[in-house]
Amino acid sequence: MVSHRVIPTSLREEMERSYLEYAMSVIVGRALPDVRDGLKPVQRRILYAMHELGLTPERPFRKCARVVGDVLGKYHPHGETAVYDALVRQVQSFTSRYPLLQGHGNFGSVDDDPAAAMRYTETRLAPLAHGALLGELTEDTVDFTPNFDGAQQEPAVLPAQLPVLLLNGCTGIAVGMATNIPPHNLGEVVGGLVALLRNPRLSDEALLQLIPGPDFPTGGEIPVGSGLREAYMQGRGSIPVRGVAHLEAIQPGKGRRRRNAVVVTELPYQLSKASWIEKLAEQVNDGRLSGIADIRDESDRDGMRVVIELRRDGQPEVVLQELFRRTALQSNFGAILLALVDGKPTQLSLRRVLEIFLEFREQTSLRRYRFALGKISQRLEVVNGLLQALARLQEVILLISQAPAAARAAAALQVQLGLSSAQAEAVLAMPLRRLTGLERQGLDTERQKLEAEQARLQVLLDDRNARVEALIRQLAQLRKRYGTPRRTRLLGQVAASAPRTSTETAGSAPHQAPRATLPEDGLLLVQADGQLRLASPLAVSRRRLEQPAPLASQPPPLRCLVPVHPEPRLVVFSALGRIANLRWERIGPHPQDLAHFLPEKLGGQTDHPVQLVRLGGSATAAGLALLSCDGHCRWLKAAAVLEAAARVRDTGRTVTLLKVRPRQTLCRVAPCPADVATLVVATSCGRLLRLDATPHLLQELDSPAGAPLLRLLPHEIIVGAAWCGDAGQVLLATRHGQLKRLPVEQLAPNRRGDLGQIGLRFLKRSDSLLGLWPVVEDPCFTLVTTDHRSGRFPWEQVPVQECSGVGVCLLPAGAALADVMILGETARLPVPQ
Structure with a gap:
């Protein structure tokens, strides 16, 4: 009977067959991602196992060991180290451009520090993974296959709503082949997808304009050249990447003379900072790099900062060029766009990756x-x-x-x-x-x-046309929800060959070209839905902003209108009292979410943008008053605000100007012109407090917590503040639509801590004051209802009344007021939903 089980075979044929099976197992089952969802099998199984465990973004973190155990026991019968390493990479913000997991604990660092053991770390799904990768999993969008022992079912591919292969990139080494796909910016990739949906015959040049290059999570700069074009057109190419460095004059110590220094703030992608500093020190000690006196790593949680202090005889420009030439501060990223297409490894162009994803997305939608x-x-x-x-x-x-x-x-x-x-x-x-x-x-x-x-x-x-339009709307919503500003700057050939001079700040050079191309008469528009766009005066005039318009479902009205020349200095204040520069220079004619031009730290429900302010103009000549919802106020002179904005300019950092108490937020920023002397503050109960601009009120405090301005009743909050002249007027509006103009002279002057007086009598007990705005010379103001209807009304329709007046209601029965907009160079921003 044994003889019947022996099958004679050639050793050569057996080796070829066994090696081919092993190679295909590694290629398909481990090393290469699927072009449709951009994930390797282990990554897909981690996300699916966490989805089954219910580790959604709003749920508490769970131990990584629990997740790894579920993945090993149900779907991925390999080593636990491989699973945990894949999990860690999906958490690291310096590895993934858009991390698919959120972590709690030590998950490593850019210094090549390893992550803590899985029993010490915790994780859960990130909003992007939960919403854009797993959100449609239960709607029969993809096929399920048996796991390794047939006891469980797992998805063959996730119903991705975004091309994660391009967003996060991928690195993998298989048998006889490898993939190395760089990450990209979500907003640019979505722009390319929308353009291909509208015009499948879109030219390659137009596509490369929409997706001009990679966007690495660690920033850096990419000189635009032939290597980038080859990588996108042919699927393989070498992309030069360089770190960001600038020259500074630093003070080494008290009593010592200032010295020149090269400050490195960003490193090329996947370069270990500690390893780079160590190799740089070796070259300095061996004499291969001259002119360097000291190297210090001053990085902190706010960003990277490596200070290379120069000798007195060191020439800053020469040293900077030597750093780019002799160290990995400038290197090449070997791009290989290799992925699985129908289970077969295929080298793809950028266009082909997008086309395959759109075909898959249309199938899942059907x-x-x-x-x-x-x-x-x-x-x-x-x-x-x-x-x-x-x-x-x-x-x-x-x-x-x-x-x-x-x-x-x-x-x-x-x-x-x-x-x-x-x-x-x-x-x-x-x-x-x-x-x-x-x-x-x-x-x-x-x-x-x-x-x-x-x-x-x-x-x-x-x-199909209806499906395409629905898909375009969905992509626009995803871009608004998950999009972030570009981190890696793209340089032209001229900018790439010349180092920055000592007068340039970090990150400033790449923005000069876009600013120069802006039209002289261009206008920056901030819409009611938080979208930012650039428009011509002709396009703005077509809106007929000076004419009344009935309440109806219209395009989003304008919150703010600012000329781009001379170049405006725009800052945004957040709910936690922080200030950040609005990096609007790369704005285009199409609306983009305001969050695309802000640091990533300002986002979500906790620390969302509250108010946009233009600095340096007449509206902020005297300074700013920052008020929290609980009645605390901090006064800052214009010079102090400009200094704070200069510290965070183009660095992606934020500075806290008002420290709010727990469960409180910054509610208003009141710019103060030079020719006014009265601050009017309003509460939700309709109380108004008039404060004259005395030295006691305008006293700058060292403490960012500010000082109490008025006493509040239980459940009462600050809803408005405005600086006015003694002969000025303020507009009061309630949530049920009561409107009236109140002369400031009708209010008695108060002091800090007073109760003030009632400025508007409510017609309904459930009503509350929505806000307070200064009456300006513009012919109209805009009302926005909670059902997203808007209309423009002339000031004459709102009566001027004393404090006891109830005003007038301009809304139809049953409508509720959401906001009042008065066009200017400062604007309240919508709360993210």
């Missing part, structure tokens, strides 16, 4: 629409059956009461009323409360909504 249509059809069948039973209620009751069993009752309903099996079961399970008139009305309303949704889904399934 499957999702069919799944949703099936669910709606099933529910609609049940609702129609319930309504039919209610229409013949007495007959239904009689049939059920006479039936000896539930099965006979269901059969009788199907025969006598013509119901289906599902409808009959629903009628038998119908509770008695469904017999009320209100429940009948609810069923009828539900049927109408289901029929409307059914018609919409049927249109999406039948009309």
Whole structure:
């Protein structure tokens, strides 16, 4: 019997077959990502296991050891080190441009420090992974396959709504091949996808304009050249990457003379800072690099800063050039766009990667629409059956009461009323409360909504143009939600060959070209939805902002309008009292979310942007008053604000100007012109406090916490503040739409800590004051309702009344006021949803 189990074979054939099977197993099962979701199998299994564990962004962190154990036991029968290393890389913000996981604990550093053991670290899904990768997993969008032992099911690919392969890039070494895909900016990639959807024959030149180059998480600079074009057109090329360094004059110590220094603030992607400093010190000690006196690493949690102090005889420009030439401060990124297409490793161009993703995205959308249509059809069948039973209620009751069993009752309903099996079961399970008139009305309303949704889904399934438009809208929403400003700057050939001089600041050179190309008469617009765009005076004039417009569903109105020449200095204040520069220089004609031009630290519900202010103009000539919701105020002179803005200019950092208490936020920033002398503060209960600009009020405090301005009642908060002249007026508005103009002279002067006086009498007990705005010379102001309708109204429609007046309501019955907008060079910003 043993002889029947022996199969003679050639050693050469057996080695070829076994090696080929091993190679394909490594290529498909470990090393290369799938072009559709951009993930390797181990990464996909980690995300799916965490999805099954319920580790969503709003849930608490869980031990990484628990996640690794689930992945090993259910889906990935390999070493635990490989799984944990893959998990760590998805957490590291300096490795992934858009991390798919959030971590709590030590996950390594740019100094090549290893992550702590998995029993000490915790993790959960990041919002991008939860919303854009796993959000449609339960809607029959992708196929599931058995795991290694057939006991579980796992997705063959995740229903990615964004091309993660380009967003985070990928590095992998297989048998006889390798992939090395650089990360890219989400906003630019979405722009390329939208352009290809609108025009599949888009030229390569236009596509490269939309996606001009990689965007590394560690920043750096990329000289635009032939290597970048080859990588995108042919799928393989060498991309030069250099760190960011500038020259400074530093003070080594008290009593010592100032010295020149080269300060490195960004390193090329995947370069270890500690290793680079160590090799740089070796070259200095060996005499291969001259002119360097000391090397210090002054990096902290706010950013990287490596100070290379020069000798007195050292020439800064020469040393900087030697650093780029002799060290890894300038290196090449070997791009290889290799990924799995239908299970086969394929070298792809940039266009092909986007086209394959769009084909996959359209397939998943079709499957999702069919799944949703099936669910709606099933529910609609049940609702129609319930309504039919209610229409013949007495007959239904009689049939059920006479039936000896539930099965006979269901059969009788199907025969006598013509119901289906599902409808009959629903009628038998119908509770008695469904017999009320209100429940009948609810069923009828539900049927109408289901029929409307059914018609919409049927249109999406039948009309490809409708599907394309829906996909474009979804991509725009994803860009608004997850997009961030570009970190890696792209340099032209001239800028790439010349080092920065001592008069240039870090990060300033790359922005000079875009600023120079802006039109002289261009206008920077901030819309009500938080979008930023550049427009010509002709385009703004077509909006007819000086003319009234009825309340209707219109394009988002304007919050702020600023000329781009002379170059404005724009800053944003956040809810936690921090200031950051608005890096608007790369703005284009198409609307982009304001968050794209702010540091990543300003985002989300906790520390969202609150107010945009233009510095250096007449509106801020005297200074700024920063008020928190609990009534604390800090006064800052214009010079102090300009100094704080200069410290964070183009560095991506923020500075705290008002330290708010726990569970409190910055609510208003009140710019003070030079010719006004009265500050009016409003609370949600309608109280107004008038404060004259005395030296005691305008005293600059060293403490960023500020000082109490007024006493607040329980549940009362500050809702508005404005500087006015003695003969000026303020506009008061409530959430139910009461509006009135109040002369400042009607308010009695107060001191810090006073209660003030009631400025508006509410008509409804549930009403509250929405805010307070200074009355300006513009002909109109804008009202925005909670249902996103807007309209422009002349000031004459709002009466001028004393404090006891109730004002007028310009809104239709049932409408609620969300915001009042007065166009200028400062604007309140919308709270992110």
